Amino acid sequence: MSEGEGRYRQFVEASTDCMKELDRDGVIRFVAGMGCLALAPEGGDRLIGMPWLALWPDEARDMVARVLERAAAGERVDFVSPRRTSLGAMRWWEVTVAPVVAADALDHFIVISRDVTERVELQVALESINELLQARLNESVARSANASTRYGTLLERLEDEHGARREAERRVDGLAGQLDMANRALALAEAATHQAQKQHAIGQLVSGIAHDFNNMLQTVIVSLSGLQEAADELTPHQRRMLNYAVEGTRHATALTRRLLAFARSQPERAEPMDLGEVVANFVDFARHAMSGRVGIEVFRQPGDLPVWVDRHHLEQALMNVCLNARDAMEGHGEIVIEVGERPMGGVRESVRTGQVFVSVADNGGGMPEEVRDRLFEPYFTTKEGGSGLGLAQVYGMVAQAGGGVEIESESGVGTKVRLVFPRYAGPLD
Structure with missing residues (x-):
């Protein structure tokens, strides 16, 4: 494998997406990416040889089969669908299916799946807030219109018009308060989206640093292992210092796992x-x-x-x-x-x-x-x-x-x- 191919493979395996290569019959023959851990925590190799269609729930399989048919006809297809992980948690996935053609004939499919659960949940929450605010706004406008008509009639018959006018003003103030609440909810939603993007970027950075640190740590562990094999030749003080170093590398390894878990790369x-x-x-x-x-x-x-x-x-x-x-x-x-x-x-x-x-x-x-x-x-x-x-x-x-x-x-x-x-x-x- 050339240096460029090795570096490309590292980028693919470090991706938070789940990348799969299907043969023309839809059978998985290659997987890569940290996102595949949601389907197979013990390793993505377990998925090789399985029909991709079998990974989807029964109610989604007809739709996925149609997607493969469209892709086989040369079309790139994007869709979003829920699917449970190996632990049973329901997650939303954004999937891209692209055909690869060789010699004017379909050779295989490339499938990229991305976990967009947080984005979907945020969109649902925003839609719920908008529906609630719109319903309250419509109700308030209707009440205000009815009140205006009723108070108009009263103004023609009664001299005490000030009380009705003050009530109408209070209702208008209520509408302004609800609009202000909607603006604050929108600001909170935008802040939540920014925070989610920031967390994702930090996770990517932490994952890369943890992998590099783990590679350097292996050299230290191998060196300490060589010293342990010759521990009889060391003084008691040197053996004690060696034990401290070994224990330190164990905790450093644990820290690497913790960083990868923070970046969603370690179960x-x-x-x-x-x-x-x-x-x-x-x-x-x-x-x-x-x-x-x-x-x-x-x-x-x-x-x-x-x-x-x-x-x-x-x-x-x-x-x-x-x-x-x-x-x-x-x-x-x-x-x-x-x-x-x-x-x-x-x-x-x-x-x-x-x-x-x-x-x-x-x-x-x-x-x-x-x-x-x-x-x-x-x-x-x-x-x-x-x-x-x-x-x-x-x-x-x-x-x-x-x-x-x-x-x-x-x-x-x-x-x-x-x-x-x-x-x-x-x-x-």
């Missing part, structure tokens, strides 16, 4: 595990990462604390919270981590089997109320040069696991961040 890998053991293994590495001026003390309730989470996502969330605690204490102080269980109730009413939590407390300066209220907003930060995505990702990770985040903070006293998860009822093995 979640949840599994049952003991929260206490995860925290105990994490703290050894965190102590080294916090530097010598920040101490970490752990209190753990006895017994198993089973949860169903993605280990790497959980470790990254804990690291984000610990780094925020370190910054709040200006690089020196004591972080207290507590792991335990509490009875039902609390964060989520839907949790019926008790709750397991891990809390991180610092003795920094705390937060005022206006900061606490916006703590988990994306892009909100009080740090110079901060991205405002760390705690937003923490909140998203815990919410995805069915839990919640609690904040206890007071200016001048300190902050405690508590991650609460539903207790996993199954076996840990």
